[in-house]
Amino acid sequence: MMAWTDRHCRYLLRLASVRTKLFTEMITTGALIHGPQERLLRHSPAEHPVAIQLGGSEPDAMARCAAMAETAGFDEVNVNVGCPSPRVQRGAFGACLMKEPDLVADLVSAMTRVVRIPITVKCRLGVDEADDQARLEAFVGAVADAGCETLYLHARKALLKGLSPAQNREVPPLQYDRVYRIRERFPDLTVILNGGITDLAAGRSHLEKVDGLMIGRAAYHQPLFINQLAVAFLGEDPVTPQDLMEGYVAYMRSELAEGTRLADMTRHCLGLFSGMPGARHFRRLLSDHRRLAANDLSLVDEAMDQIVARAA
Numbered sequence: 001m002m003a004w005t006d007r008h009c010r011y012l013l014r015l016a017s018v019r020t021k022l023f024t025e026m027i028t029t030g031a032l033i034h035g036p037q038e039r040l041l042r043h044s045p046a047e048h049p050v051a052i053q054l055g056g057s058e059p060d061a062m063a064r065c066a067a068m069a070e071t072a073g074f075d076e077v078n079v080n081v082g083c084p085s086p087r088v089q090r091g092a093f094g095a096c097l098m099k100e101p102d103l104v105a106d107l108v109s110a111m112t113r114v115v116r117i118p119i120t121v122k123c124r125l126g127v128d129e130a131d132d133q134a135r136l137e138a139f140v141g142a143v144a145d146a147g148c149e150t151l152y153l154h155a156r157k158a159l160l161k162g163l164s165p166a167q168n169r170e171v172p173p174l175q176y177d178r179v180y181r182i183r184e185r186f187p188d189l190t191v192i193l194n195g196g197i198t199d200l201a202a203g204r205s206h207l208e209k210v211d212g213l214m215i216g217r218a219a220y221h222q223p224l225f226i227n228q229l230a231v232a233f234l235g236e237d238p239v240t241p242q243d244l245m246e247g248y249v250a251y252m253r254s255e256l257a258e259g260t261r262l263a264d265m266t267r268h269c270l271g272l273f274s275g276m277p278g279a280r281h282f283r284r285l286l287s288d289h290r291r292l293a294a295n296d297l298s299l300v301d302e303a304m305d306q307i308v309a310r311a312a
Contacts, residue, residue, distance in 0.1 A: 004220055008255070009268040010047050015247045016223045016239060017230035022050045026080045029056030032065045041072040051076035053122070055083065055094060057103065059110035066111040066119065074117065079107055079148075081123040084158040095158040098127045101139040105146035112147035122152035122194070122214075125178055131157045133178060137185055144189050151186075152214050155179050155195040180209040198225075200232050207233065221271040241272045242307070249300055256295055263292040266300065277310035 003025060005013075010022045027040050032054075043050055052074040056062045066077045081104055083094035097104050104121065111119045121143050125136055140151060156172040174196045183191040193206050194214035203213050219226045223244060230236040252265045266286045273279040285303040286292075292299065 004217075006264075006268075007043050007047070008251075008260075008265045009220065010050065011044055011251050012244065012248050012268050013219060013223055013226055014044075014046055015244045016227040017234070017236055019049075019234050019236060020226055020230055021076070022047055023078060024050070024052045024074075026053045026055045026083060027065075029054060029058065029061040029065050032068060033061060037068065041068065041074075043073070048073075049075045051078045051120070053078040053080050055080045057097060057107070059106045062107045063110040063114045066115045070115040070117050076118045076120055077111060077115065078120045078122055078152065079104070079111075081121055082154050082158065084124075084127075084160055095124055095127050096160060098123055098139060098158075099130050101142040104139070105142040108143050108146040108148050118150060119148060120150040120152065121148045122154070124154045124156060124158045125175060126157040128158075128160055133181065136178065136182065140182055140186060140189070144186060148189075150190040150192065151182070152192045152194055153179050153182060155193060176206065183210050200228055203229055203233070220268075222274055223269075223272055241276070242304075244272060245269065245300075245304060249297070249304075252300065253297060256297060261292075262295045262297065262299075263289075266292065273307055276307065278306040278308075281306035281310075 005023060005025045007024075010024070013020070013022055024043070032040055041052075052069045052072075054062060054065050054069070054077060056065065062079070069077050080094055081097045108119050108121065123139070125131065143151070155174045155176050155178065157175075159172060176193070179191065179193050183189075190211045192212040192214050193210045194216065197203055197206065197213055197215055198218045206213060213229065215226065215229070224239075224241060227236070227239050231238050248265075248269060252260075252262065255265060256262060270283050270286060273282050282303045285299060285306065288299060
């Protein structure tokens with residue numbers, strides 16, 4: 001979810017659910033150590049519980065970044081061992097690390113030694129030809145022995161050559177049964193299922209066999225889906241898109257006063273009214289680059305007027 005789940009997106013999603021755990025976009029150790037630490041680690045108190053997701057392959061660097069994350073107030077550090085992008089592969093981390101379970105175990109061990117917050121791992125079923133259940137179990141066993149108590153498992157393997165990151169989310173088939181088998185094989189490990197979950201019925205079925213659900217792009221494109229899940233499985237109160245926008249507009253107003261660009265915030269709510277009358281006009285207005293560049297918040301009011309007028 002790089003370049004997607006920034007702090008503005010996370011604030012909007014928190015308005016949809018008070019208990020769902022939120023994740024940052026993946027942040028590399030190089031960016032965090034040598035880049036704008038304050039900006040990369042910044043998050044609102046309202047976001048909690050929130051995990052930071054790190055990408056890297058050097059134990060010392062990962063430990064250093066985990067310590068930064070704990071000091072900054074994050075509730076969890078998640079190690080990304082699932083991203084298949086060529087850029088990530090060139091950095092020797094992400095999904096390609098599934099071929100090196102001992103190294104991933106070293107990363108987890110190095111991080112757990114320096115922080116008290118949980119160190120978790122997000123991975124795939126396998127990569128390329130390294131895709132059998134025995135290898136997956138060996139990988140999971142290694143990271144569990146190193147101190148990982150929660151595993152987020154994307155129910156697809158990754159193909160590191162020949163497919164784009166987007167294709168890697170669609171082309172390799174979903175194999176939920178293999179995730180279920182990991183849960184059975186490691187009863188002391190919390191196993192969270194990721195991949196292809198787009199409706200409540202599917203979520204309910206999976207929760208009979210795993211400990212939780214991780215939702216990515218389905219939540220980004222339609223934040224109300226998170227609320228639907230929270231109502232069904234966490235006992236939260238239902239909210240409407242209008243409720244979310246009311247809270248988000250207040251947030252945008254305060255952020256504009258701090259110098260945040262309007263376009264950096266409005267891009268996350270474009271799908272909020274999908275399927276409702278006026279949604280196309282809402283998206284069109286919030287894509288007016290000239291007015292966005294002027295940080296004209298009245299643009300959002302006009303966009304909401306399109307929804308209200310067509311709902312009457």
